[in-house]
Amino acid sequence: MLRRSQVPWLVTALGLALVVPAGVSDASAQPRVAAPAAPGQVVTVPGWKLQTSKTATQGGATLSSPTYDDSSWTSVPARSTVMGGLISAGKYGDLNYSTNLKNVDKSDFTVPWWYRETFTASPAAGTHTFLRLNNGIIGGSEIWLNGKKIGTTDTGAYPSHEFDVTDTVKSGTNALAIKASPADPKKQLSIFWVDWTQTPPDNNMGIWRDVQLAETGAVTVRNTRVVTSVAGDLKSADLTIKAEVTNNTGASVTTTVAGTVDKAAFSQQVTLGANQTKTVSIAQHLTDPKLWWPYEMGDQPLYHLALNASVDGTVSDSAATDFGVRDVKSSIKDGGMQFTVNGKPLLVRGGGWSSDLFLRYDRQKLTDQMSYVRDLGLNTVRLEGKEENDELYEIADRLGIMLMPGWECCSYWQSYSKWTAADHTVAKESAVTEGLRLRNHPSILGFYIGSDTAPTAAVEKDYLDGLKVSDWQAPIISSAAKASSPQTGASGNKMDGPYWWVPPNYWYGTQYGGAFGFASEVGPGPTIPDSDALKKYLSPQELSDLWQNGSKAQYHLSPSGEFSKLGSFLTALGKRYGAPKSLDDFVSKSQLTNYEVNRAQFEAFGRNQSKSSKPATGVIYWMLNNPWPTLYWHLFDYSMQPSGSYFGAKAALRPLHVQFSYDDRSVALVNTGLAAKSGLSVQTTIFNTDGSVKSDTTQSDVTAKGNGSTTLNKVATPSGLSTTYFVRLLLKDSSGNVIDRNVYWLSTKADTLKWDSSTWYDTPQSAYADLSGLQNLGAGKVDVSASTTTSGDRSTTAVKLTNSGSKVAFFLRATIRKGASGGELAPVTWSDDYVTIWPGESVTLQADYRTAELGGAQPNVQVAGVNVAAKTVAAAPR
Structure with a gap:
């Protein structure tokens, strides 16, 4: 991505007016943007005025006149499809709730819409001004500047466009108007939502990426890029720095292309004929390069390339980009695509x-x-x-x-x-x-x-x-x-x-x-x-249908026939865990199922x-x-x-993880790091639902191979197991510290699949595991303590859970609440959640979040489990 120096915006306050008729005024509108002031600078249009062509009927020549009065148009952000902009301006209510989205009038988007912005400019002699559209305008468009049509864009969503508007931009106030046409993803290379969600009524018509104005001298620099080649031993790398340089004049010109990669400088002279473009290619060599890795494998250093083109010692244009040095390859391994990064399998x-x-x-x-x-x-x-x-x-x-x-x-x-x-x-x-x-x-x-x-x-x-x-x-x-x-x-x-x-x-x-x-x-x-999220989006009737009517289409499922009903999910949930008795019971069993x-x-x-x-x-x-x-x-x-x-x-997906295999009951260690981990042990404990221990074994002196999996002993099948039972796996280091903890709820009755009846989207079942014993665990008792520390704009809440009862405390979920009776805080990252602990056990969870998300309230922690009643405690400052 090109990153150029920005000049200050001269932007007036933009109101959020509704879409109402607009007319023409003899008085010049106050310009909202300052164009680039010197070669090598770029400014991004920070926002738009938006209006339907049903109202703005005058045509591009009038609407792009600097004297046109757009004060009644709707102010929208810089990156705004038509509907996205109108939502931002408050034209619609809560389109996330129930079927409100269905009620939007689609006919509003069967006609073009206009975007408009004004800016001041004072172009110096010998400079060139370019209008850049960093994407296609969805649906296609006409581009007008100061009463003149300067171009069109096709219907594709992605192709970028650049227009030389040097002869159209004038000193003083300028006006840019863009007419966006209706979009049709079934007839255009546009954007379509397939079966992912309900379709936006406007089909995403309009501007969705940045529009920019760029100022250069006689020579422009475009498409700066770096080709990298990493040696097999990873000890050196060759770089080829490339860019297109263009002479914007009708006479031959010599330019010096110069730059740096970090502190290493380079330059090259290029002679360009009239209006000629050439690709500059400059070689550089790195010894002991700082390699970029996926985070599981190493660090993420970035190099910085700065580049400029000068004519007669004066910078004509400049560009910059960050890049990483790494080698990515793919091959076919036993029929499957295998990637390597810096020679290591990923x-x-x-x-x-x-x-x-x-x-x-x-x-x-x-x-x-x-x-x-x-x-x-x-x-x-x-x-x-x-x-x-x-x-x-x-x-x-x-x-x-x-x-x-x-x-x-x-x-x-x-x-x-x-x-x-x-x-x-x-x-x-x-x-x-x-x-x-x-x-x-x-x-x-x-x-x-x-x-x-x-x-x-x-x-x-x-x-x-x-x-x-x-x-x-x-x-x-x-x-x-x-x-x-x-x-x-x-x-x-x-x-x-x-x-x-x-x-x-x-x-x-x-x-x-x-x-x-x-x-x-x-x-x-x-x-x-x-539940907190569900109640934000679904009506009471939809909530009721959710757990009681699996054959009824849900608007918040897919518009496609295959995925519009819960169907087999609700059937399996009932057969495996027991039929839901209420919305809360359905939600609880759904979390178990999803987990x-x-x-x-x-x-x-x-x-x-x-x-x-x-x-x-x-x-x-x-x-x-x-x-x-x-x-x-x-x-x-x-x-x-x-x-x-x-x-x-x-x-x-924990970086060093101990896990149970549903096919052969083996235990496996999965290590995402490149280095092997030794001196480990795995404790495997099998419990009946009444808490009795049926087996407890430890495999010692275990090594987890790097960047791979290691198969260990199988989990026993002791006699006397209850139909529903638990397996707990504890991975410990050489000092006995638990570094991974994993609890499974299993059944002596297997889930059986009807493979021969598979479709492209599912494989039905002929028999179901019996996990209904989880409904009869008996009441668990958990002590909860919590404290919060704040540093800068972030807070961390530590939550200690201790099983002080005689029953397993199953599937405990902790949430941060905004005050003692407030809603759930999000986003938040937890060290772990939905944990299961046996009598006498304790676990400590940690939540990290932006303090501002509390909205001024004090953090509280709510803890609830399948067999543990909800309780809320204050997370006092520590």
Whole structure:
């Protein structure tokens, strides 16, 4: 990403007016932006005035006149689709609640909408001004400046555009107006939400990334990038610094391109003919390079490149970028795609990303979500379309999280036979834009040029030619499915389901989505938020239907037929745990269900990475997050309140983890670090539901191999087990300290799958585990103490839980509350949650959060379990 020096904004206060008629005024409007003041500077339009063409009927020449009065238009943020902007301005009520979104009038978005902004400029002689659109305007657009139409954009969501407006910009007040056309993802290479959520009524029409004004001298610098080559011994690296330099004049010019990588300086002279563009290529060598690693494997150092082009000793243009030095490769291993980073195998364990439904930009939420990714223990995020703004990639670079962007399925992107010549052009330009935007980020693991299908030969060529412009180096993957394309070859991926409910032992199977190969999108479907979140989004009737009517479609499930009803999830929950007796009982049993199956999914892939035949090489949980409040496909829900889905995955993804295998009852140690860990021991205890110990063994002097899994002894099956029983695994270091703790609730009756009846989205069951004994544990008693420390803008609350009763205290959940009777605080990261402790045992949990999220209230801690009544205690300052 280009990062240039910013000049101060001269922005007036912007009101949030509703959409009402506007007219023309003879008086000049007060300009809201100052254009770049010197060569090499860039300013970003900080916001817009927005109006429907039903009201603003005068046309582009009038609307882009500096004297036009837009005071009655609606003020919206810089990155605003039409509906996203209107929501930000308060035009609609709570569109997250119940079916309110359904009531938005879609006819409002069947006509174009206008964006408008004014700015002052004082261009100096010999300078050049450029208008940059850092993406396509969804639906296509007309661009007007000072009464003149300066260009159009196609219907693609991604291709960037740059217009030389030197002859149109004038000293004083200028006005920019952009007419955004209606969007149709079924006929355009746009953005589509498939079966992820309800569809936004405006189909995301409008501006969704930055619009900028840039000032340069005679020569411009564009597309700064760094090609890296790391030696096999990792002790040196060669860099090739590249950029396009363009002569904007009608006469020959000589420019000096100079820069630094950290403190190492370089320069090169280039002679350009009239209006000529050349690619500058400058070689640099690094000894003992600072290598960038995924966070599980090492550190995330970044290098800084600063570059400028000078003419006659005066800077004409400049650019800068951060980049990382690392080597990423992929290969096919026993049918599965295997990645290596700096020569080390990487077991991909990730989640599928979703942007906000209305493509609204919220840097804090973006940061919070990526912080959750790392807290969970995931190492990768896959983006199927919705490629997100630059900030996501910058955050991933700093956090050491790998990213796998690519195009989306099930829309015009895969309707290859319908594409026109113009569509092929948009496809190639989309690859050019995204390639140049992303290629410097060390967090990029690969790029999917196909999703559910591989592209045809012609389309593949479009994409490969487009990515080649950026000197793309990361692996290019033909499809997320079992597919291949002529040049890219076999994908090494599988997407054989499931997408809906399956029991934990499914993941240990050897068919479909079982833990072998590279599963690009799999998950157990419904993921029910906890009660606080549910009551924010669902009406009383919807809450009642949720647990009592699995055959009724829910608006907060999918618009698709396959995923619109809880169906098999509710059936399995009732048969395995007992039919829900109330909403709270349903929510509690859903957390148990989500926890156990999510833990099993990641544990199975973790264990099987070291198999000699058909090893597991990667898994993308479908999905990580939601674009809008939904009841399925997430590890954390829209409210950011982590619940059973989150903590089941977090348990499985701990960096050094002891786990139970549902297929052969073996214990496995999974180590995500590169170094082996020795001097360990594993204590395995089996309990009946009445708390009696049926077996207690310890395996000593255990070593966990680095970057892999180690299989240990099998868990015994002692006589006299209750139908529902517990297995507790404690991993200890050489001093006897517990470094990992894992509790399973199991049944002597197995979940049985009907593999022959599998569909593309699920595998039904013929028999169910009997976990109903968890309803008869007897009342547990837990003592709770909590204290809080605050440093800077963050607080940490420590919670000690002690089982002071005679019964197991099962599945205890701690939450931070805003005051003694306030709502749940989010976002928050917990060291652990949903813990189970036996009489005399204690565990201490730790929560970290922004103090401001308390809203001035004092932190309280609420603790409740399956058989432990809720209690709330103050988390006093320490």
